[in-house]
Amino acid sequence: MRYLGLDLGTKTIGLAISDKTGLIATSYKVLHHDNNPESCLKELKEIIESLDIYALVLGLPKNMNNTLGERAYSTLKFKEFLEKNLNLKVYLEDERLTTKSAEAILIKGDTSRKKRKKVIDKVAATIILQSFLDKRRK
Numbered sequence: 001m002r003y004l005g006l007d008l009g010t011k012t013i014g015l016a017i018s019d020k021t022g023l024i025a026t027s028y029k030v031l032h033h034d035n036n037p038e039s040c041l042k043e044l045k046e047i048i049e050s051l052d053i054y055a056l057v058l059g060l061p062k063n064m065n066n067t068l069g070e071r072a073y074s075t076l077k078f079k080e081f082l083e084k085n086l087n088l089k090v091y092l093e094d095e096r097l098t099t100k101s102a103e104a105i106l107i108k109g110d111t112s113r114k115k116r117k118k119v120i121d122k123v124a125a126t127i128i129l130q131s132f133l134d135k136r137r138k
Helices: 037-051 070-086 098-108 113-137
Strands: 002-008 012-018 025-032 053-060 090-094
Touching: 002 025, 002 037, 002 070, 002 113, 012 037, 012 113, 025 037, 025 113, 037 053, 037 070, 053 070, 053 113, 070 090, 090 113, 098 113
Parallel strands: 002 053, 053 090
Antiparallel strands: 002 012, 012 025
């Protein structure tokens, strides 16, 4: 079963995919939506069909005190949109500190600031997806 991980941002959606066994997450790509994530629907459908995706894993940006803020509510709205239009299960995965972790990984790998900006969302999506896959295995 292959999963597609999503890190929803204000202008982009970072994507990661799992291997067919659902054990390992890999960075895939970044979709640009300029504050309208629904505009990526056609491209998401194509990716889902071409990669034979079983389900989606969407990062849920909770506050550090475990409450839901404005970004979390827009993510929940996007989850409903995806389920309605893609006819797939969408799992939510806590994404607190994933962008910070992604940035730390990229800095440790000596990635330039300019390049980090281009890939950070898909690295964050990979962390979100891998966290989900690890929990499912236990």
